[in-house]
Amino acid sequence: MDFTLTDEHRALQQMARDFAEKEIRPISAERDLIPDPRATFDWEIIKKGSDLGLRTLAVPERLGGPGVDRLGQVLVILELARVDGAISKTFSQNWKFTPFLTELANDEQRERFLTPFLENDTFMLASAGTEPDAGSDNRMPPDDPKAGYRTSAVRDGDDWIINGMKHFIANGGVASLYFTLARTDFSVPVNRGTTMLMVPSDTPGFSIGRTHNKIGWRFYQNAELIYENCCVPDANRLLEINEGRGNKRMGIASFNDEELSANALGIAQAAFEHALEHARNRVQGGKPIIEHQAIALKLADMYMRLEAGRSYLFKVVASEKERGSDFETASKQLLKSFATEVVQSVTKNAVEIFGGMGVMRDAPVEKLMRDASIFTHLANDSVQNLKAARKLGQ
Numbered sequence: 001m002d003f004t005l006t007d008e009h010r011a012l013q014q015m016a017r018d019f020a021e022k023e024i025r026p027i028s029a030e031r032d033l034i035p036d037p038r039a040t041f042d043w044e045i046i047k048k049g050s051d052l053g054l055r056t057l058a059v060p061e062r063l064g065g066p067g068v069d070r071l072g073q074v075l076v077i078l079e080l081a082r083v084d085g086a087i088s089k090t091f092s093q094n095w096k097f098t099p100f101l102t103e104l105a106n107d108e109q110r111e112r113f114l115t116p117f118l119e120n121d122t123f124m125l126a127s128a129g130t131e132p133d134a135g136s137d138n139r140m141p142p143d144d145p146k147a148g149y150r151t152s153a154v155r156d157g158d159d160w161i162i163n164g165m166k167h168f169i170a171n172g173g174v175a176s177l178y179f180t181l182a183r184t185d186f187s188v189p190v191n192r193g194t195t196m197l198m199v200p201s202d203t204p205g206f207s208i209g210r211t212h213n214k215i216g217w218r219f220y221q222n223a224e225l226i227y228e229n230c231c232v233p234d235a236n237r238l239l240e241i242n243e244g245r246g247n248k249r250m251g252i253a254s255f256n257d258e259e260l261s262a263n264a265l266g267i268a269q270a271a272f273e274h275a276l277e278h279a280r281n282r283v284q285g286g287k288p289i290i291e292h293q294a295i296a297l298k299l300a301d302m303y304m305r306l307e308a309g310r311s312y313l314f315k316v317v318a319s320e321k322e323r324g325s326d327f328e329t330a331s332k333q334l335l336k337s338f339a340t341e342v343v344q345s346v347t348k349n350a351v352e353i354f355g356g357m358g359v360m361r362d363a364p365v366e367k368l369m370r371d372a373s374i375f376t377h378l379a380n381d382s383v384q385n386l387k388a389a390r391k392l393g394q
């Protein structure tokens, strides 16, 4: 399996490192501490990153984008998340759903949505699935038609009328286009009765509810979406009616596992670097604490997990390149769980190595531990591991 970086990959990695150090680092800690979850967001950093191609990184060259492959995308996330996981995620959320516009959309839809995405530095994407009463049931749907999305879309001539509510939606409140999953047949299980509709943020009947106040990843916006007789034309539909889930072509957007894992490992790298520096400089018992075995062994353990996590990540990216991205393996499904364990273990150790300072808001590591805690709630949960176990048993 080939893990070799090309000159382009190295240049991209360097560009991301420079951007993260020069532009993100100066605002990261300050933004994280703003109490109002809506005010943590900063359009200036998005515009600067967009200028470098970071918002539209996954648009293929043939359609006018930078055309960065998955290995390149992962390298960029590792660098950005090393400085701020939440800002990194705000950019990469767009890459995850770019294939909907580049591969699933027709020419007319591309003209209406891909063109502004490419041209407008503040045009961002969001995918709206989760609802207050439908979370895991969308990811591992039972056969009961009552489970899964309750948001409905009813056909009215050439239009669809959407009613319902989504919550926890990433880039909620800052995205211009929402890939909305709505039930169009309540008599069958969710995978067979859901349709995907593109809802521009200025559609009458569409509004943003609360912005969620998270303990970590605070720059990254998560919000409630409200659909009240929200009317979109059938021309905004992706895929066939009732095929918004369960269609094999959805696999093109399966970057989630690598994307989240790279983010986790970027955060873990930052925690390791801070802890190593602190352990070299902090003197207790007459010597730098790195010379105390208890601390040295913690650092060795952190390094080992990081190395294993990165190797696993690159292996999944490389094997996906060989097999195609719609090939879901248990190995790919479990990557996020492993990366979650790495980031949570490494950040916990980093906080411990900082002693009392570890939990102080002005030390760099407590933010990393808060950011790391988010991953359990979207990656390392029992549903993900059960899906992988099922695959192993097939």
Ligand SMILES: Cc1cc2nc3c(=O)[nH]c(=O)nc-3n(C[C@H](O)[C@H](O)[C@H](O)COP(=O)(O)OP(=O)(O)OC[C@H]3O[C@@H](n4cnc5c(N)ncnc54)[C@H](O)[C@@H]3O)c2cc1C
Pocket: 127, 128, 129, 130, 132, 134, 135, 136, 137, 139, 140, 167, 168, 169, 170, 171, 222, 374, 377, 378, 381, 382, 383, 386
């Ligand atoms: C930061 C963040 C960003 C997010 N971004 C988005 C987004 O952009 N778009 C979007 O649509 N959603 C998004 N989500 C929502 C996320 O996908 C859901 O939170 C997730 O699917 C879990 O659903 P839930 O919160 O309703 O938990 P629940 O489904 O209520 O699950 C609660 C617990 O029970 C377990 N559980 C549930 N069902 C089963 C089962 N059948 N077998 C075993 N265990 C089970 C779960 O693993 C979990 O531990 C985001 C969430 C967060 C925290």
